[in-house]
Amino acid sequence: MKLHYSATSPYVRKVVACALACGISDQITRIETNPHASPPDLLAVNPLSKVPCLVTQDGLALFDSAVICEYLDAIGAGLLFPPPGPARWRALKFQAIGDGIMDAAVSRRLDMARPTEAAREAAMARQQDAIVRALDLLQADPPANHLDIGSITIACALGYLDLRFASDAWREGRGKLAQWYAAMAERPEINGSAPPG
Ligand SMILES: N[C@@H](CCC(=O)N[C@@H](CS)C(=O)NCC(=O)O)C(=O)O
Secondary structure (H helix, E strand, C coil): CEEEECCCCHHHHHHHHHHHHHCCHHHCEEEECCHHHCCHHHHCCCCCCCCCEEECCCCCEECCHHHHHHHHHHHCCCCCCCCCCHHHHHHHHHHHHHHHHHHHHHHHHHHHCCCCHHHHHHHHHHHHHHHHHHHHHHHHCCCCCCCCHHHHHHHHHHHHHHHHCHHHCCCCCCHHHHHHHHHHHCCHHHHCCCCCC
16 A cells, blocks of 8 residues: 655644554555645545545555545554444544644644735635546546435535635536536435525
8 A cells, every 4th residue: 555645744644653553554655745746646646635645455545534544444453443332423523623633733834834915825726726626536436326425525515616616617517527416416415404595
């Protein structure tokens, strides 16, 4: 397995710690990666240009850290994600708190490095590029037509683009994805959870 890796990323560290805990770290080859430079070999496996990204023996590209850790636990010792019950919800809640601290701290550090309007514009353009690449991936490989956590999340993400960035015209050139979303948006679960207005 190959792990797109950055030594200072707390999310990468989480994955490495899980691999050690599962006894499978020797199966992982680290690929030193600067995600902020959007290197082509990272973009080829993760349109969001983020580390960690794990490419499995079967060639499956997995991100983000929560997904990778669950995968490693499934193929390894299987001790890190307790079965459904209070211990599981508590462990997942702490994962969410830890991830939330990382999100806030990493974002704070990036903002410190962006004192000017030009730097802010560049950061916004970088986010937009990530969205466009992710939309292209979804157009090429749309989620399931039935409800699962993946299709629900993608439908909510596309709904948010319509709500906040209606002028972005994300449907242009992405007919397959637009069709997929139109069908999903009619489902009572997606329709019934839409913001008012
Ligand atoms: N939710 C993701 C966050 C990963 C993340 O934000 N990684 C940072 C490095 S610490 C990154 O790759 N940033 C590049 C970018 O945001 O463009 C996870 O849990 O893996």
